Amino acid sequence: MRLSMTQAIATHEEHAVQTGVVLIPLNKLKKSPDNVRKTPHTKAEIEALAASIHAKGILQNLVVAPEFLESGAASGFYFVTIGEGRRQAQLLRVKRKQIADSEPVRCVIDTGNDAREISLDENVTRSAMSVMDEVEAFAGLVDGGMSVDVVSRRFGCTVRLVEQRLALARLSPKIRSAYRKGDINLDVARAFAINDDHAAQDRVFRQFAKPITHAASVRNALTAGRIPAHDRLARFVGAEAYEAAGGHLVRDLFEVDIVFFDDGELLQRIASERLDKMREALTAEGWGWVETLTGHGQVEGCAGERLHPTQRKLKAAEKKEIGQLEAKVEALDAKLEDAEEDNPLWTERDEAEAKLDALREATLLFDAKLMAHAGAAVAIDRDGRPVITKGLIKRGELKTIAKLRKADEARTGTRSGTSNSADEAEETSAGPRFTKALTERLTEARTRGLRANLAANPTVALGLLVYTLMRQSADRSSVPGVGIEARAIGFDDDDAMEKARISYAEKADEDELAFFAACIDQPTEKLLGMLAVFVAETIDLTHGGVSFDDKRRQRMGDALAAALDLDMTRHWEADEDFWSSAPKALAVAALETSPAIAGLGEQERAGMIAAFQKMKKAELARTAAQTLKGAGWLPDLLITPSREGAFAVTAAGANAIAESQAA
Structure with missing residues (x-):
């Protein structure tokens, strides 16, 4: 009571x-x-x-x-x-x-x-203790002989929390005084703790206007010269191998995801040693030369032409295993449709896909005589994974390879080093993964763009029609994604193509012979325009990115897009729904290269990227959609490749153009 x-x-x-x-x-x-x-x-x-x-x-x-x-x-x-x-x-x-x-x-x-x-x-009425008073008191306990473990037990907190307090207590007197005066906030004080050097802390403190409120800028200034853990080379080597070789990692006590590799030379040496082993393996395969790239460079002096392997006939056991793995990848894709990037099923999917790729590659054979005059390159993608490109030809070797091919053709009656399945051997970058469903959504959007552009380009439509009919006549082989058999494929086309199709198709309701006669009487230019629309209507290059046929469809889509100079930014833009389905790694990589982020300084950009990596997927999706709106960003699946012989502007070229325009 x-x-x-x-x-x-x-x-x-x-x-x-x-x-x-x-x-x-x-x-x-x-x-x-x-x-x-x-x-x-x-x-x-x-x-x-x-x-x-x-x-x-x-x-x-x-x-x-x-x-x-x-x-x-x-x-x-x-x-x-x-x-x-x-x-x-x-x-x-x-x-x-x-x-x-x-x-x-x-x-x-x-x-x-x-x-x-x-x-x-x-x-x-009680007032909280000042943070600096608190951390200095903790430091006093440790200085008095109490271990970090004992302090954590006696105060009921984690060892990490005690270490964080000690790190703040070890800040230079000037930084601690600045915190008490209000010249820096707690986040900025924590950023100063990334570097124990008091002279460096004081130097950076003098560089900024007061009060200092941007912690990332302070952290970036204090870690200049160190390699962030999200760098491609750092990911390729890995923290475990780097530390095993005697390297030191600088970890931010207050931000779990912020880690730096302290020794850039050691990191480069470990990476080079790994790449050398890969070079030796490729040389043993019979390639005339092998180049390794640890940065953003490219192999110089290569021609547009490439060697292509032929595919040997699959054994029954191989067919069965490939089918099982394709089914497994498809089933995992269904489960991972809305999964986070850290879902353990992604690892299982990666392992299954790697095994599938290895089985497919084992069936591809290059001509040994041609290999001796061609080469391979090993690069590292943004996720730190090695990307191997085989069949590169230096311009100086083109004549030699042409002579070898001609001699082989004269002897066997067949073309050496090429095949109908060559497109299956093209190397692709091991970028962020797409589920089958998301791949289908993207390639469906691309198909819509291809159909619209093809309907407006009679020359390419005529070329595609002739090419398809010739393939069917010569070896009864089909062209992937092209259904030219007087059979239209229903599709959600854009308004312009749909109106053109309806306007032409309405005339087909007339008397058959009268309609045929009307077609014969049409000018060639009009017939070509009609032909383009109805050839476009046979196109469906949607695929899930899993099977051999899917890869052939992607290659055919690339070729057709290049012929049409397709600009997918006019037909598609990455929205929040796309980013919610896409891997987080892709969103971070896209933001990294966006105009808003690319224009920042190296250290500030690294801080922004680290912040993106820590975001929840929904928040990252909103950020990516807003930041990249109107930027013209496209995933690799939708990028139109340059046609062979076309000019491509390199980064150096772009800088030269900008300088000339500025002058």
Whole structure:
């Protein structure tokens, strides 16, 4: 029963309840209904209190008020007005069997003050300890001989939290003073802790206008010259191999994902050694030369032509295993449709796809005589994965290869080094993964763009028609994704093509012979225009990116897009829905190259990229959609490749053009 304070005092006097400092059994203490703190203590707070009490005892008495029955008699229980957190910490210790539930607790019985008022007073009038005072006090304990482990146990916090406090305590006196003055905030102070060198901290502090509020800029300035862990070379080598070779990693105690490789030369040496082993393996295959690229460069002096392998006939066991793996990848894609990037099923899918690629590659054979005059290149993609490109031909070897091919053709009657399945051997970058469903969505969008452009380009449509009919006549082989058999493929086309198709098709409702005669009488230019529309209507290059046929469709789409100079930015743009389905790694990579981020300094850009990597997928999807809107970004599946012989502007060329325009 709850009584007013006047009633409680009167009852206390009548029944002689003990006052002052007393020891009360823990199981006689209750949570007070008058405690104004309605938001409960967190689990971590209670655990920290329990650890502190276990190490040092209860340093501050609890304030309690007696509970009275309706009769006015004391119940023997007490409401905790001040110290509810300590009561809960003791209950946790009971649960851990550190104390009995009858453990005596030192309390002050207060019947002279209003319980609500003193509860409010306790929570409002006290002031929090300064962060710098706190961290310096922790450092004092360690300097006094207490280990980090002991401090963490006695204060009920993690070792990492103690190390974070010690890192702040080790900041230069100037930085700690700046925090106390308000010249930097706590996030900036944490950023200064990335480098223990006081001189470097003070130098960077002088470089910025006060107050300093941008932690990433400070961190970037203090890590200049170090290699971020998200760098392609760092990902290729890996932290474990780097440390095993004696390398030192600089980890941000306050940001788990921020790690730097301290020794760039060691990182480069390890990467070069790995690439050398890959070079040796490729040389052993019979390639005339092998180049390795650790940066963003490209092999110089290569012609547009490439060697292509032929595919040997698959054995029954190989066909079966490939079919099983394709089915497994497709099933995993279905499960991963809306999965996060860290879902363990992605690893299982990668392993299955790698095995599938290895089986396919084992069936592809290059001509040994031609290989001796061609080469291969090993590069590292943005995710740190090696990308091997085979069949590269230096311009100086073109004549030699042509002579070898001609001699082989004269001897066998067949073309050497080429085949109908050559497109299956083209190397592709091991970029971020797409599920089958997302690949189908992207290639469906590309098909829509191809059909629209083909309908407006009679020359390419005529060429495609002749090419398809010749293939069917010569070896009865089909062209992937092209259904020219007087059979239209229904599709959600854009308005312009749909109107053209309807306007021409309406005339087919006339008398058959009259319509045929009308077609014959049309000018060639008009017939070509009609032909383009109806050839375009046979195109469907949608695929899931899994099977051999899917890869052939992608190659055919690339060739057709190049012939049409297809600009997919006019037909498609990455929206939030796309980014929600795409891998996080792709979104981060796209943002990294966006105009808004690419224009930043190296260190600031690294900080932004690290922030993107920490975002939840939904937040990252919104950020990517907003940042890249109107930027013309396209995934690799939708990029139109340059036609052979076409000019491509390199980064150096773009800079030269910009300089000439500025002049």
